[in-house]
Amino acid sequence: MTNKKRGLIYDFRTNWKSYIFVLPVVLGVLIFSVYPIVSSLFYSFTDYNIAYPPYNFGLQNYIKAFTTDWAKLGKSIGITLLYTVISVPVNMLLSFGLALLLDRAAKGVGVFRVLFYTPVIIPGIVVSLLWVDIIDPVYGIANAILQGLGLPKSNFIYDPSTALATVIVIGFWNIGANMILWLSALKNVSAELKEAARLDGAGAFKTLLSVTIPMCTPTIFYILVTSSIAALQTFGVYFMTGGGGTDDSLLFFGVKIYLEAFRSTRFGYACALSWIMFVIVGLVSCALFKSNRWVYYED
Amino acid sequence: MRTDSAAQTAPLRKKSKYGPARIVKWIVYYAAIAVLLCIFLLPFMTMLSKSFMTYTEVRELPVRFWARVMQFSNYAVAFQAKYLRMLLNTLIVVAMNMLGATLMSAFSAFGFTRMKFKLKKPLFVLIMSTLMLPTMITQIPTYILFANLHMLDSLFPLFISTFFGGGVLNIFLVMQFMRGIPKDIDNAAVIDGAGPFRIFFSIALPLCKPVLLYIAITVFTGCWNDIQGPLIYLNSAGVEKYTLSLGFYFDFGAGGQFELYKNWQMALGVLMTIPPAVVFFIFQRQLLDGVVMTGVKG
Structure with a gap:
C-alpha cells in the first residue's frame, strides 16, 4: 500500500528485476510497432524514395490516390472487395459443410480431417507455383480435365474475365483451415439440445438450422471477422502473376501497395495507400462488430 | 450435405x-x-x-x-550447392526464430504473470493492442528502418524482431499456461533463496515445455513457409543469401531461369513440403488443438 503512494522512480528502483523481464517486449513494441506506425503516418504525407530524406510535406499522396491514380486504385479496391465478399462467405459455407461431413464417429474420419488440412501446412510459394502449373493454358492438367469432360478450355488467371474467379476457386483448396475451427465448434454443441430437438420431432435439417447453427454463431462471427480482414489484405496472388495480372485484373490492394513501395520505390505513396487500406479494414471490422447482435453467447 | x-x-x-x-x-x-x-x-x-x-x-x-x-x-537437382546454401540460410532463420520465440515469450510472460510492478496493466494493454495492428501498416516503415540500419540483404531482419519479446500472441499463450502453474512451486524456491531469474530458468521454463513446444512447431512451419519476409528483405541480395522459398520463387516463378522445368520445380516442391508435413503429422494433435485455442482466445 505504501508502495502505491511512492512514485514510479521508487518502483523502478525496487522492482527493477520485474522491468527487466518485460523490457525486451516493450522495446520490441516501441521499435517494431509504435515507431513504424508513427513514421508510416509521417511518410504518407511526404515524397520518399529512401535515397533522399523525405521531402515535399503535404497531402499530395492522398490527393493522387483519389484523382490521377484513382482509375487504377479504384479498380484495385473493387477487386479486393469483390474477392472478399465472394470468397469469405462461400469458403465458410464449404468448410462448414466439410466439417459437418467429418463431425461423426466413423472409421477413418481422423485421417480424412488431416488430409483435408494438409494444403494449409505446405509452403505457400510451392502451392502458388503448383497452381500456376495446373492452370497453365497449354500444358496444365486443368484444361486437360476440362477437355476430357467435354468443356471448353480456359485461360484462367491470364484472361481478365476469369482471373478473379480462378483465384477464388483456388483459395477453396485451403478450406481445411476453417474446417478445423468448425469441428471444434460442432464438438461443443450440446448433445442434449440436439437430442431434445430430435424428441420434439425435428429432422436433421431442422436441428441443424435451429440448434447447431445458432450454437455456432460465435465461431461464425470469429471466422467472418478474421477471414474478412485477411482477405482484404490478400497478397499471395502476386506470386502467381508477378504483378497485377492481365490488365490489372488481379491487382489486389496488397499487391498494389507492394508494387508502389518495392517496385517503384514510392514509399510515401505506398504508406498513404496502406493507411487507406487500414481505414477500409477498420470500417469493415466496425461494421461487422456493430452487426453482431445475431451472435449467441452462452454466458 | x-x-x-x-x-x-x-x-x-x-x-x-x-x-x-x-x-x-x-x-x-x-x-x-x-x-x-x-x-x-x-x-x-x-x-x-x-x-x-x-x-x-x-x-x-x-x-x-x-x-x-x-x-x-x-531430385538430384535439389542437392546442388546453391540450394543447399539456401537450405542452410532457411535453417538459420528457422532456428533463430524458434529460439527467440520460445525463450523470449516465456521470459516476457513470466514478467507479466509472476512479477510485481506498477506499470504492469498499462504495459500489458499496450502490448496486446498491437495484436490488432495490420502488418500492412508496419511493413514498409520496418523495411525502411532496416534499410537505415544497413541490414537489408542479410538474414537479420528475418529474425531480429523475434528476440524482442518473441511475439505478442506467443506471450499471451504462455501467460495462459503459466497461470495454470501453482504459485506454491516458485514460493518454495523463493524461501530457498532463489531470485526471479533463477526461478525462471530452472523452474518456470521447464514447466512450460508443452506450450513452448507448440510455439516452436508453429514458428518452424511459419518460418519455413515464409516468402513475404525474404522477398522484401533479400530481394537484391545474392543467391547465396536467399532462403529456400525465395530461391524457389526466383528460379521457378514467372521469368525465372528454370520456369519451364516443371519436373525440377515439382521435385524441389516435394522436398520443401516434406519438413512441415512431417512436423505436422508428428504433432498434429498439439497443432490442431492449438489452432483452435488461439482461435477461440485470440
Missing part, C-alpha cells in the same frame, strides 16, 4: 445397426468423402507425378499424367 442429413436421420427410422438402408448410407458417405479427397489431393498427385517426369514429358501434348519411367534424377 445430402448424405450427411440422410445419415443423421437414419437412426430415427431404423434402429438396427446393420440394416441394408444403413449400409447403403455408409457407402454413399464414404463415396462422397472419397470423391472430395480425390479433388483435394489432385494437386499433390500432379506435383508428385511431374516430379518423376523428364523435361520433354512435362512439355508434351496432349498433357501427360504419369511418367513413362520414374526419373529420380530430378
